[in-house]
Amino acid sequence: MTRWVGPWLLLTCVFLLMVGNVDPWNVLVGAGVAAALLRWSGRWLMDGRPPGKLGPRRVWGFGVLALAVLADVVRGTWRMMHVILGPSPGAKQGVVEVPLGERTEGGARVSALVASMAPGSVLLDIDWERRVMRFHMVDASRADEFRADMERFYRERQRAVFP
Template sequence: MTDDLPPGRGATGEPEGVPRAAPAPDAPAPTVGRGGRRRDQALALGWLVAAWLLLWGDVSVGNLIAGLVVGVAVLLFFPLPPVTFGGRFRPRELLVFLVTFIAELVSASLHVAAVALRFGYRPRGAIIAVPLRVRTDLNLALTAEVISLVPGTLILDVDRARGVLYVHVLDVRGPEDVSGSRERVLAVERRIVRAIGSPAEVHRLDLEPVERRNHQ
């Protein structure tokens, strides 16, 4: 496979002439109490267990216990800076996110399998830069994890200061595939924020991406 970029794209897959996203303004870190810290650790443990089950592809008691042990070990021996959760859970939007994720997982798996079985076909790849609209550490991490779990896409780097994900996508045939891949990443971000984001973060989704505004 060769990582060629379609014409008219920069080294990161961004359209030429589109300004880069400005760095997020610095803000003082919120104070996290003991109860909030425990809540954040419980949420992190839940996501680690979910990622473990998805990686194994089998929901069983043994895998659940192993995921809990691995998750606790990661949080204990590799502590990360506190990531506060100021959002709210919305069951309907969370269900939409889960159903859509499973559908995309199946569709992408079938597409990658078809590419792999196509005799003599050499798919091209591209690296695209996707500026997210909600640049919190939690949203960057969750969006990157979900994108990496879908076959055919892989997170190569994360620009935390500018809130940009650099994604490698498989089987790129033209500029429309690059635009489509970027839209899919933004759609994942939108579903995550609508499922667990704060009202302010949900409102921020109404702001159109820079690229879309420039193409109107």
């Protein structure tokens, strides 16, 4: 249990640096976010289980993946601008389920993280029994496009790095 304290404190401090304010509420929220992040990714970070063999192809794949995530964040920001400035902001929001497909447990977590980085969608939970990820989307009218984009992104960019 003590091996979790250092990373938990570090992540809490990173959160406080990010918000730029050390009032008690931010400390509490940061500690909660840090605990949730460690719980979510603990097997990779804390138990020493590597995500896979690291080679030149995987390093290249990670660079391509990072650029694709950046492009997705820009597209998501553009879409959010249209939603916010549109005639009825938030009118089409809803929950969208995305099948896990052939993703491993770690791959599903990376997919969820990547999809949540772009504005407009955030992971609610992963139902491991039904093998679906549940997202809240600001514009759920494009649910089929979102599912297809996630599957294409996984197949073309993510699978080579985080299966």
